[in-house]
Amino acid sequence: MAYDLEEQEQIANFKAFWSRFGNLITWVVIIALAAYAGWNFWGSHQRKQTAEASALYDELVNASQAQDNAKTQRIAGDVESKFGSTAYAPMSALVAAKAAFDANDLKTAKAQLQWAIDHGNDEYKSIARLRLSGVLLDEKAYDQALALLNADFLPQFAAEVQDRKGDVLVAQSKIADARTAYQAALDKMDKNHPGRQIVQVKLDAIGGAPAVTVKPA
Known part of the structure; x- marks a missing residue:
């Protein structure tokens, strides 16, 4: 098939371009295809797992x-x-x-x-730390329990952490600190929280809310 001069020039330019960059383009395509195949394999592997x-x-x-x-x-x-x-x-x-x-x-x-x-993940860590602190409380390992409760927790567990701190502090006979912890737990609970009544009973059992210190004017 005969080509006019413009087409022949375009073909010559393409050949020159391919001669210079052909190998690079080929390898880029191969790597991309390999990555795609690997991604599909990994996705399939993850679904199977x-x-x-x-x-x-x-x-x-x-x-x-x-x-x-x-x-x-x-x-x-x-x-x-x-x-x-x-x-x-x-x-x-x-x-x-x-x-x-x-x-x-x-x-x-x-x-x-x-x-x-x-x-x-952070949620499971928070749940596990809270439960482990309860086991340590049962074992009377109070300092370990408090150390665990002072670790990082997600914000939604703040009330439960303070409640558990109150339990540990009561076991240590640190009643004033326990009152503060129970009150903090109540402050972080909304009125419909299922554990609110239990925390209130605990707080009442050790003398009610902590005294408020009034600073002199």
């Missing part, structure tokens, strides 16, 4: 409800070791911690809660 973790989590919940602590811990260990990057891992740790606590296996309960603290 999530589905398998979900199935194990269902088994774990059933074992927990059946009060089979040994099976619950075994399944939780599988979820944590095989699917630690999924949300089901810290969820499993929390369920396993409760199962262990109900079975009076406080060592395992603490280990599972610590796992959730170490590997969960």
Whole structure:
């Protein structure tokens, strides 16, 4: 096929361009295709992981409800070791911690809660710290419990943290500080909070709201 001079010039320019940049363009395309394929593989892998973790989590919940602590811990260990990057891992740790606590296996309960603290997102960390402080309270490890309660928590847990601080301070016979903590918990709760009445009962039981210091004019 014959080409006019303008077309021949365009072809010559294209050949020169391809001779200079062809390899680079080819490699860019190959890398892009490889990245796309890798992304699809990773997405498929993640979906498979999530589905398998979900199935194990269902088994774990059933074992927990059946009060089979040994099976619950075994399944939780599988979820944590095989699917630690999924949300089901810290969820499993929390369920396993409760199962262990109900079975009076406080060592395992603490280990599972610590796992959730170490590997969960901020919400799971907050829940696990709050629950672990309760276990430490039961063990009379008051200073450890307070140290844990002074760690970082999401704002929505502020009332529960102050309530638990009050419990620990009462156990330490630090009644004035406990009053302050319980009052802080009430201040952070809205009137419809399900725990408000319980905190009020605790506060009333140790003498009511803390005294307000009036500064001289």
